[in-house]
Amino acid sequence: MSLYAATTEGAEALGAAAAETLIQLIGATTTKAKIAAWGISFDGTVATNTPVRVRLLRQSTAASGTGATEVKFDPDAPNAGCAATHSIASNPTAGDVIEDVYVHPQGGIYIKEYIPGREPVLDNLTTSRIGIEANAPQAVNCVAWIHWEE
């Protein structure tokens, strides 16, 4: 089993009141993947702005965006089977919601690390997708990342 990481590879600008997927991870036919951890942070400076709704969810459509680099935790590991996408143009269709949290945009950070045995699983299908989505009432920049095991 090997661990991999993908990030937004830069800040993403969230428009006001529009759900946007920051990273989508797509399953590989060769393996079932487990989400080990994920996180998001914001660079807002306005204390009175409204918290951002952040969700980790399954998605039924593929993201159209920029292919992310799947970074190995161990350089001796094989290349990742799963594929990550960032800079996603239009929000994919939402499926089952796994996490749903509100994070303040004024320097807010949220990190979720799963205890082994309790991770969300990405099925061994290229139609299996998990995304990190954010919906900010006021425009703000953010970065996000996801770690997985396969």
Added chain:
Amino acid sequence: MVALSTFGRRTYAVTTQVSARSDGIVARAEDAGTAVDVLGWQVSGYMSAGGSADVYFGYEEIGTVTPTDGVPMDPDDPAAALWIAGVGTAEPAVVWERYSVSDIPFLIERSYLPHHAPHAGSTNFFEVGLDVTAGTFTGSLTIHYSAL
């Protein structure tokens, strides 16, 4: 190899989101007569200006409910375990944890280590709830739990 209490068990996530609610709100986990373990939970969001509330975690009956299947963490598992979101009529008779929140945006998240997971028998129901004492609440509630 670390021994974990959740290996071999189905694990589920349940979430509910509300906007500008002034009454109690709860998320509840049960599994049709099977004992369940709560692996973690969270409540996050914000109160209206001047608002306040109590967040609690425990188990008991609640009032009006909407039953829905839980989301399996592994898509190959059956979506058989129920979760329920609804309006709480009162705080649970059994409260394990309680928190006070004001109109500062908040995020309370708990994750229980293996062997520390709260356990309820087949006739009990876990609840994560929020009783609004002033103003309104907008945010989300989540429970992660396992069932045989």
